[in-house]
Amino acid sequence: xxxxxxxxxxxxxxxxxxxxxxxxxxxxxxxxxxxxxxxxxxxxxxxxxxxxxxxxxxxxxxxxxxxxxxxxxxxxxxxxxxxxxxxxxxxxxxxxxxxxxxxxxxxxxxxxxxxxxxxxxxxxxxxxxxxxxxxxxxxxxxxxxxxxxxxxxxxxxxxxxxxxxxxxxxxxxxxxxxxxxxxxxxxxxxxxxxxxxxxxxxxxxxxxxxxxxxxxxxxxxxxxxxxxxxxxxxxxxxxxxxxxxxxxxxxxxxxxxxxxxxxxxxxxxxxxxxxxxxxxxxxxxxxxxxxxxxxxxxxxxxxxxxxxxxxxxxxxxxxxxxxxxx
Numbered sequence: 001x002x003x004x005x006x007x008x009x010x011x012x013x014x015x016x017x018x019x020x021x022x023x024x025x026x027x028x029x030x031x032x033x034x035x036x037x038x039x040x041x042x043x044x045x046x047x048x049x050x051x052x053x054x055x056x057x058x059x060x061x062x063x064x065x066x067x068x069x070x071x072x073x074x075x076x077x078x079x080x081x082x083x084x085x086x087x088x089x090x091x092x093x094x095x096x097x098x099x100x101x102x103x104x105x106x107x108x109x110x111x112x113x114x115x116x117x118x119x120x121x122x123x124x125x126x127x128x129x130x131x132x133x134x135x136x137x138x139x140x141x142x143x144x145x146x147x148x149x150x151x152x153x154x155x156x157x158x159x160x161x162x163x164x165x166x167x168x169x170x171x172x173x174x175x176x177x178x179x180x181x182x183x184x185x186x187x188x189x190x191x192x193x194x195x196x197x198x199x200x201x202x203x204x205x206x207x208x209x210x211x212x213x214x215x216x217x218x219x220x221x222x223x224x225x226x227x228x229x230x231x232x233x234x235x236x237x238x239x240x241x242x243x244x245x246x247x248x249x250x251x252x253x254x255x256x257x258x259x260x261x262x263x264x265x266x267x268x269x270x271x272x273x274x275x276x277x278x279x280x281x282x283x284x285x286x287x288x289x290x291x292x293x294x295x296x297x298x299x300x301x302x303x304x305x306x307x308x309x310x311x312x313x314x315x316x317x318x319x320x321x322x323x324x325x326x
Contacts, residue, residue: 029288029292033239033289033292033296037239037240038238038239038296039237039238039239040238042234042235042237042238043234043235043238043300045234046230046231046232046233046234046235047231047304049227049228049230049231049234050227050228050231050301050304050305051304051308052223052227053223053224053225053227053228053231054078054081054082054085054308055078055081056220056223056224056227057081057121057220057224058074058077058078058079058080058081059074059077059078059220060121060217060220060221060224061077061080061081061099061114061117061118061121062074062077063211063212063213063216063217063220064117064120064121064211064217065077065109065113065114065117066212067210067211067212068113068117068210070103070109070110070113070114072103072107072109073106073107075315075319076102076103076106076107076316077103078312079102079312079315079316080098080099080100080102080103080106080312081099082308082309082311082312083095083098083099083102083309083312083313083316084096084098084099084102085305085308085309086305086306086308086309086310086312087309089302089305089306089309096115096118096122097115099114099118100114100115100118102316106316106319106320124221125221125224125225128221128222128225129225129258129259132225132255133255133259136251136252136255137252137255228254228258229250229251229254231301232250232254232257232297233247233250233254235293235297235301236249236250238296238297239289239292239293241285241286241289241293242280242285242289242293245280245283245285249279249280249283252279252283253276253279253280253283256275256276256278256279257272257275257276259275260272260274260275260276269298269302272294272298273291273294273295273298276290276293276294277290277291277293277294280293280294
């Protein structure tokens with residue numbers, strides 16, 4: 001029952017938010033936006049950065065494993081990342097375990113040690129995201145002030161713009177985010193109960209102190225997030241109504257969307273749509289267009305994640321078969 005709930009509840013939460021957002025949507029206009037108004041060249045141009053972000057993560061992971069005596073093949077490390085993101089589309093957060101299992105199966109890497117390095121990586125990512133969020137929000141305060149001045153909107157009236165349903169969805173997202181963080185904390189506690197040991201995890205966590213090339217580790221860490229941003233930002237140029245928003249709006253909506261995916265739904269479906277759409281509307285994008293943007297961008301980028309996961313599975317299977325033949 002617990003396993004079933006871990007799959008069903010995130011789907012219900014994400015599906016419920018998406019239904020509420022698109023319940024009155026004219027999908028014929030969405031189809032027209034997708035087929036006729038969208039500039040696919042910009043979307044295709046964004047794909048390499050989405051792929052590069054995951055590759056950076058694979059390269060960085062291999063770097064953190066080497067100081068503890070584990071040396072996976074580069075291709076296996078990268079493919080494990082591809083598979084982990086695809087797996088998380090089914091069960092949120094399962095990718096953290098999946099990529100460790102892939103390394104264990106194909107390269108004989110210790111599950112406990114690799115899991116410890118994942119904890120370290122997440123700590124580094126959280127720090128970078130915190131810094132990015134603080135810098136961007138502080139730097140964009142004048143932009144928000146200018147927006148409120150030009151539109152005649154006051155800070156104390158923003159909350160009155162929310163409908164009762166909007167408040168309910170916001171509260172649900174907040175509660176779900178807190179539950180998600182609590183579950184993640186519990187996972188850190190019971191890793192040793194799921195075929196892991198505390199010693200192995202601690203050794204993996206401490207691997208960061210022994211990383212040989214620290215500048216390269218920093219480059220990979222920031223490269224991940226720069227690539228994620230470019231993967232998102234270039235989609236702005238796919239549509240006339242977002243192409244003129246500029247870098248400021250892209251940065252703010254990117255940060256808001258990244259925070260929203262803390263809510264445990266498959267690939268952030270629902271919370272990400274809600275958060276990014278709301279910010280785009282604040283930047284002056286008509287609500288119908290904002291809804292179309294988040295639906296198209298999230299769907300296409302999710303399809304890319306699926307494609308990478310399938311590629312990785314095929315690549316690893318072929319490599320294993322060739323090794324057996326040899």
